[in-house]
Amino acid sequence: xxxxxxxxxxxxxxxxxxxxxxxxxxxxxxxxxxxxxxxxxxxxxxxxxxxxxxxxxxxxxxxxxxxxxxxxxxxxxxxxxxxxxxxxxxxxxxxxxxxxxxxxxxxxxxxxxxxxxxxxxxxxxxxxxxxxxxxxxxxxxxxxxxxxxxxxxxxxxxxxxxxxxxxxxxxxxxxxxxxxxxxxxxxxxxxxxxxxxxxxxxxxxxxxxxxxxxxxxxxxxxxxxxxxxxxxxxxxxxxxxxxxxxxxxxxxxxxxxxxxxxxxxxxxxxxxxxxxxxxxxxxxxxxxxxxxxxxxxxxxxxxxxxxxxxxxxxxxxxxxxxxxxxxxxxxxxxxxxxxxxxxxxxxxxxxxxxxxxxxxxxxxxxxxxxxxxxxxxxxxxxxxxxxxxxxxxxxxxxxxxxxxxxxxxxxxxxxxxxxxxxxxxxxxxxxxxxxxxxxxxx
Numbered sequence: 001x002x003x004x005x006x007x008x009x010x011x012x013x014x015x016x017x018x019x020x021x022x023x024x025x026x027x028x029x030x031x032x033x034x035x036x037x038x039x040x041x042x043x044x045x046x047x048x049x050x051x052x053x054x055x056x057x058x059x060x061x062x063x064x065x066x067x068x069x070x071x072x073x074x075x076x077x078x079x080x081x082x083x084x085x086x087x088x089x090x091x092x093x094x095x096x097x098x099x100x101x102x103x104x105x106x107x108x109x110x111x112x113x114x115x116x117x118x119x120x121x122x123x124x125x126x127x128x129x130x131x132x133x134x135x136x137x138x139x140x141x142x143x144x145x146x147x148x149x150x151x152x153x154x155x156x157x158x159x160x161x162x163x164x165x166x167x168x169x170x171x172x173x174x175x176x177x178x179x180x181x182x183x184x185x186x187x188x189x190x191x192x193x194x195x196x197x198x199x200x201x202x203x204x205x206x207x208x209x210x211x212x213x214x215x216x217x218x219x220x221x222x223x224x225x226x227x228x229x230x231x232x233x234x235x236x237x238x239x240x241x242x243x244x245x246x247x248x249x250x251x252x253x254x255x256x257x258x259x260x261x262x263x264x265x266x267x268x269x270x271x272x273x274x275x276x277x278x279x280x281x282x283x284x285x286x287x288x289x290x291x292x293x294x295x296x297x298x299x300x301x302x303x304x305x306x307x308x309x310x311x312x313x314x315x316x317x318x319x320x321x322x323x324x325x326x327x328x329x330x331x332x333x334x335x336x337x338x339x340x341x342x343x344x345x346x347x348x349x350x351x352x353x354x355x356x357x358x359x360x361x362x363x364x365x366x367x368x369x370x371x372x373x374x375x376x377x378x379x380x381x382x383x384x385x386x387x388x389x390x391x392x393x394x395x396x397x398x399x400x401x402x403x404x405x406x407x408x409x410x411x412x413x414x415x416x417x418x419x420x421x422x423x424x425x426x427x428x429x430x431x432x433x434x435x436x437x438x439x440x441x442x
Contacts, residue, residue, distance in 0.1 A: 005127045006033045011075035012042060016124040020055045021048040023081075024106070024130070025122040027113075034120070034139050035170070037211045042079045044072075045109065045121075050081055066100055084109040087155070107132045114152060114159045115166065115178075116145050144172040149181035157188030160229055161200040168207040168220030182227055189232040197233050198309040205261070205269040217269065218262040225254075233309070236277035236299050244279070244289065250365030253279050259363035260356075268356045270315075271322040274300050275360060278323075297324035321349060322356050332369050337422055340385075343376040344421045347387050350377050385424040389417045394432040402433075402440040412439045 008025060016023045028040030046053055050070040054060045060081070063069040068083030084104045110119040116135035123130060133147045144167050146152035146159075153159055160182055167174050174182075189197070204220035207213070224230055230237040240254040249256055253276050264272035278295030282288065300320040304311045311319075328334070328342065343350060350373040361368030386392050392413065399409040416435060420427040 004129050006030060006122055006129075008033070008122075008124065009042070009077055011077045012044070012079060013124055015058065015072065015074050015079065016044070018056050018058065019053050021046055021053045023053060023124065025124055026120070027118050030120050030122045030129075031117050031135075031139065032211075034136070042077060043082065044079050045082045045084060047084045047105065049083060053081060068100070068102060085112065087112050106130060111147055114146065114156075114162060116147055117166075117170075117172075119147070138175075142170070142172045143175050144170070144178065145175040146178045146181070149178045150185070152178075153182055153185035153188055157185070157190070157192045158196055158200065160186060160189050160227065161197065161204070161224070161233075164220050164223035164227065164229070165200060165204050165207060167223060168204060168216040169210040169213065171211075171213040171216065174223075179227075186228045186232070189229055192232075194308065194310045198311060201233060201309070202270075205273070206266050209266060215262065217266075218258060221261055221273065222258060225258075234273070234277075234303050236280075236303060237273070239280040240276065242280055242283065248364060248366070251363070256363050256365075259365075260359045263362045264359035265355050268322065268352050268359070270304075271319045271326075271352070271356050272359055274304070274319060275323050275326050275356065277303075293324050293327045297321075318349060318352070321346070322353055325349075325353055326356055326360060328353070328357075329371060329373070332372055339372070339376050340380065340421050341418060343373055344380060344385065344387060346373075347377065347380075350374060380421070380424075383424040384427075386417060386420050386427050389413050391427075392417060392420065392432060393427055393429045394436065398433060399436055399440075402437045404436065404440050408439075412436060415439070 006025075008029065012025065023044050023046045025043070026045050027043040029042055030040070032038065032040040049068070050060050050062070050072075054072065058072065058074060061071045061073070063071055063080070068085060070081050072079045072081055083102050084106060086101045086104045086108050088099045106121060110121070110132045113119040116133040116138050118135070119133050120135040120139075121130040121132075122128070129136070138145050144163065146163075163174065163178070163182055166172065203210075204224065205217055207216035207220045210216070224233065225237065237254075237257070240252070240257055242253050244253055244256070251259065257273065257276050260272040260275065261269050275296060276292060277299045278292035278297070279289045281295040281299070282290065282292040297320045300323050301316060302308055304316045304319060325346065329339065334342070346353065354371045354373045357371045361370065380387065394413075394416070396409050396413070399412055404412055416432055419435075426432070
């Protein structure tokens with residue numbers, strides 16, 4: 001044991017001194033403190049049941065009785081307590097153990113944890129670090145290592161994605177034996193729930209934001225690919241290693257995709273990852289990639305939707321739309337009228353579409369003229385154009401008043417809206433009502 005005072009919240013220190021049982025901080029909080037990073041989950045553990053740990057009247061909320069975990073709200077903080085345990089998993093690689101035993105000491109508990117840098121314990125009362133698996137040395141060398149790699153990945157397939165995420169977020173190298181074993185057990189990711197894979201993917205796509213490691217997000221994505229994990233996350237990514245026309249692209253579809261993710265801002269990285277997934281489908285069917293945006297839209301709905309990673313419908317819908325539209329106005333040759341209508345119809349995603357297309361252009365390896373959607377958005381706003389049908393100076397009641405009914409009302413208002421997008425000065429009550437009257441007579 002090494003005596004070192006680690007900066008932890010005063011509330012946690014107070015709680016540990018108040019508890020009648022030994023309590024240890026562990027995991028990301030201690031790892032990050034040793035690395036000089038801020039943050040980390042407030043995880044604590046010990047050998048005793050939560051009832052004994054909170055024996056001085058401190059309240060707790062059970063989380064999972066099978067795992068012996070509970071949340072402890074204390075002085076404005078929330079700590080998650082877990083009891084020392086050993087676990088047994090089935091052959092599926094599922095995240096949850098089939099059996100748990102609390103007949104364990106600290107050394108046993110350390111061996112069930114994913115990586116050595118997450119298995120460093122801190123005795124808060126005595127300001128002592130307890131490092132049963134050599135995690136301190138791995139922190140010094142910035143190495144991510146599993147103590148018993150085969151057991152680590154065979155027991156919990158989600159740890160394969162966590163390996164990629166931690167290596168990326170922390171800027172660590174993966175120890176060679178750990179890497180080889182992870183590749184050997186890549187199939188264990190099959191049994192992991194879609195939601196858990198989705199959450200890990202989101203964290204990887206934002207890995208550079210966690211601790212400020214430049215390029216962490218694309219390193220994490222490349223690690224997923226190198227380990228063969230996309231087969232169990234987004235299968236379409238596996239098919240992207242195909243060439244494309246060197247006149248327009250310096251790279252294969254796969255490398256172009258990775259570069260687009262690298263250049264993309266965080267809010268469009270998922271779309272960047274998926275934007276060219278339709279190319280292998282189009283190439284196989286048509287002998288070219290002209291229709292890849294439409295094919296990609298269908299792939300996004302399948303792989304991100306309820307049959308895939310189960311993203312919220314809003315995320316699936318927006319990402320599918322971005323992928324479907326990412327070839328719009330290439331070369332800036334679309335006429336002004338069509339651009340006005342396009343920008344009005346897709347007003348809510350213009351910023352993200354421009355970000356995606358800019359990253360897509362950079363990733364070709366050639367200079368590509370930037371998109372001009374925001375230019376037209378400003379024009380529409382400056383001219384006071386009715387961005388939606390609801391912004392017209394007439395509504396359904398006006399259409400009813402001149403004798404229109406049913407679907408004719410919707411069609412008439414949409415036609416008026418298009419006219420007003422092309423010429424915003426037409427959005428005046430007199431002109432619009434006259435046009436509705438004309439429509440009703442046809």
